[in-house]
Every structure is written in C-alpha cells, then in structure tokens.
Amino acid sequence: MSKKRKHTSAPSSSFTKHPHPHKMQKLTPQPHHHHHHRKLNHPKSKHKPIAKQPPPPPQKLPTLFHPSSRILLLGEGDFSFAASLVRHHHVRHLTATSLDSEAELLEKYPQAAGNIALVRGMVGGGGVVVHGVDAGAVERVKAVRKRRFDVIAFMFPHIGGKSTHLDRQVRDNQQLLQSFFAAAKPLLSPRGVIVVTLFEGKHYELWDIKGLARAVGFQTRTSFKFVPEDYPGYAHARTLGNISGGGRWKGEERDARTFIFEVGDRERDTGSGKQRKRKKRDGSPDED
Ligand SMILES: C[S@@+](CC[C@H](N)C(=O)[O-])C[C@H]1O[C@@H](n2cnc3c(N)ncnc32)[C@H](O)[C@@H]1O
Numbered sequence: 595m596s597k598k599r600k601h602t603s604a605p606s607s608s609f610t611k612h613p614h615p616h617k618m619q620k621l622t623p624q625p626h627h628h629h630h631h632r633k634l635n636h637p638k639s640k641h642k643p644i645a646k647q648p649p650p651p652p653q654k655l656p657t658l659f660h661p662s663s664r665i666l667l668l669g670e671g672d673f674s675f676a677a678s679l680v681r682h683h684h685v686r687h688l689t690a691t692s693l694d695s696e697a698e699l700l701e702k703y704p705q706a707a708g709n710i711a712l713v714r715g716m717v718g719g720g721g722v723v724v725h726g727v728d729a730g731a732v733e734r735v736k737a738v739r740k741r742r743f744d745v746i747a748f749m750f751p752h753i754g755g756k757s758t759h760l761d762r763q764v765r766d767n768q769q770l771l772q773s774f775f776a777a778a779k780p781l782l783s784p785r786g787v788i789v790v791t792l793f794e795g796k797h798y799e800l801w802d803i804k805g806l807a808r809a810v811g812f813q814t815r816t817s818f819k820f821v822p823e824d825y826p827g828y829a830h831a832r833t834l835g836n837i838s839g840g841g842r843w844k845g846e847e848r849d850a851r852t853f854i855f856e857v858g859d860r861e862r863d864t865g866s867g868k869q870r871k872r873k874k875r876d877g878s879p880d881e882d
Contacts, residue, residue, distance in 0.1 A: 691738070748774055751792070760797075789853070
C-alpha cells in the first residue's frame with residue numbers, strides 16, 4: 595500500500611505519465627539494430643536491400659529528466675551524462691558539477707571539454723557548470739545554494755580507489771552518500787527527488803543505500819534497472835580518468851540500478867522536512 599507511487603503533483607520528472615520508464619524502453623525498438631537477421635524463407639525479404647528498410651522509430655526516452663525540471667548533477671566525470679541530458683532529453687535547466695577542478699578534469703578526460711561547452715552553451719542560458727564541488731558540502735557553492743532543484747542526481751557515486759580494503763571502501767562510500775543526502779536535502783524543491791544510480795552486485799549491496807537515505811529522512815519512491823541506451827552518448831567515467839590505451843572496461847555495460855528518493859511522508863506531514871527558511875547571514879564563510 596505504502597509502496598504505491600504517489601499520483602499527486604509529482605515533480606516535473608513525470609513519474610505519473612510513465613511510471614516504468616525502463617519497461618517502456620524495453621518495448622521500444624532500439625535504434626542500433628542494423629544487423630537484421632533476414633528470414634530466409636520469407637519471399638519478400640530475400641531481395642530487399644537493407645538500405646531501403648524504413649528507419650526504426652525514434653527512441654522513446656524516459657521522462658525522469660524532464661525538459662522543464664530544474665536539475666542538479668553532482669559528481670560528474672567527463673560530463674557525458676550532462677551532455678546527453680541536453681542533447682537527447684532537451685533539458686533546459688541544468689547545473690552540472692564535478693569534484694575535480696577544471697584542470698584536473700581535462701587532464702583526466704580530454705573529451706570533457708566538448709561536453710562542458712555544450713552545457714554552458716545551452717539555448718536559453720539554463721546551463722551552468724561548476725567544478726570543485728563536494729557533493730557532501732554542496733550547500734557551500736554559491737551557484738547552487740540559492741536555487742531549488744526538482745531532481746538532484748549523482749550517477750555512480752564512488753570515492754575512487756583510495757582504499758583497497760573492502761570494509762573501508764564500503765564505509766567511505768557510505769559516508770560519501772550520507773553526506774550527499776544530507777547536503778542535497780535542503781536544496782530540493784517541495785516535491786523534488788534524489789536520483790542515484792549504482793552498479794548491482796554484492797559489493798554495492800553492502801552500501802545499503804536505502805538505509806543510508808532513510809537515516810537522513812528520505813524514503814525510496816522506486817528503483818529500476820538502469821538502461822544506458824536511455825542516455826545516448828553517455829559513457830561511464832572512471833574516477834581515476836580515462837583508461838590509457840582505451841581499455842575494454844565499460845561501466846555503462848554493467849548491470850546497474852537507479853534509485854529514486856523523496857523526503858519521507860512523516861517529515862513532510864510534520865513539516866520538519868520543509869525547506870528551511872534561509873536567513874541572510876552576513877559574514878558566513880563562502881567556500882566556493
Ligand atoms: C565512478 S565515477 C562516476 C562519474 C560520473 N558520475 C559518471 O557516471 O560517469 C565517481 C565520481 O564520483 C566523484 N566523487 C567522489 N567523491 C565525491 C564528492 N565528495 N563529491 C562529488 N563527487 C565525488 C568522482 O570525482 C567521480 O567523478
């Protein structure tokens with residue numbers, strides 16, 4: 595019962611219209627099926643040149659990132675996810691951020707330059723790119739803290755290979771997520787959502803993302819399989835940078851899951867989850 599999706603005024607990421615975007619996706623033919631296996635016993639198909647076949651219908655993309663949503667992306671790598679939202683989801687209000695400084699980023703991922711330029715050059719001027727943004731302290735960033743967002747997304751959060759010790763890896767990643775949830779909460783619009791995508795597997799289950807979210811007052815609205823084809827042009831970026839020699843590790847091809855979190859009912863009802871009123875505090879430290 596309580597698991598049912600709310601059908602009241604959802605944020606502009608319209609869950610109401612397409613409650614199962616991933617399922618929709620599966621029903622839709624994918625555009626990369628060039629290698630049609632011809633049925634040899636079909637008289638007509640025998641001589642039909644492939645070039646004359648009608649083009650596949652345009653790909654239906656999920657509406658999680660709606661054109662009118664105000665979107666904040668944290669922890670971008672090469673900004674290919676941000677670029678995909680602009681190019682293919684036609685988002686109009688996007689603030690995309692990276693932990694890395696611009697110089698670090700361009701050294702790690704030279705391809706980021708074009709993606710960043712695309713966001714900054716968005717028609718309508720709704721694209722903002724900020725570097726050096728810690729997802730756990732996002733409130734400190736001038737370009738962000740005065741705004742409210744309908745969707746705050748962190749794709750594949752990971753602290754990187756700082757520790758090879760499994761327990762410590764898990765703990766440090768949990769800490770990253772928890773501080774992200776806490777910092778993002780006051781920046782959400784009244785019905786805004788947090789989006790996090792993680793790889794699937796035992797290691798990631800140890801992170802207990804739902805439990806972490808709950809501890810900060812969020813409830814899980816839904817979760818679904820991540821379909822990379824929904825984000826054309828997106829290539830999962832490794833924290834360390836491009837693999838030299840163009841290695842074969844392709845994160846976007848691994849099974850992954852997207853989680854959608856919202857402020858828990860109890861908090862919303864009692865008002866404790868309300869956006870807190872900001873008082874102007876002169877002299878507060880700016881660390882952006
Ligand atoms: C596996 S990569 C994923 C990058 C990108 N989101 C993507 O999907 O391609 C993990 C990212 O988390 C970022 N990250 C790690 N700690 C962070 C923090 N405290 N704040 C913001 N980003 C962080 C890293 O800089 C890295 O870009």
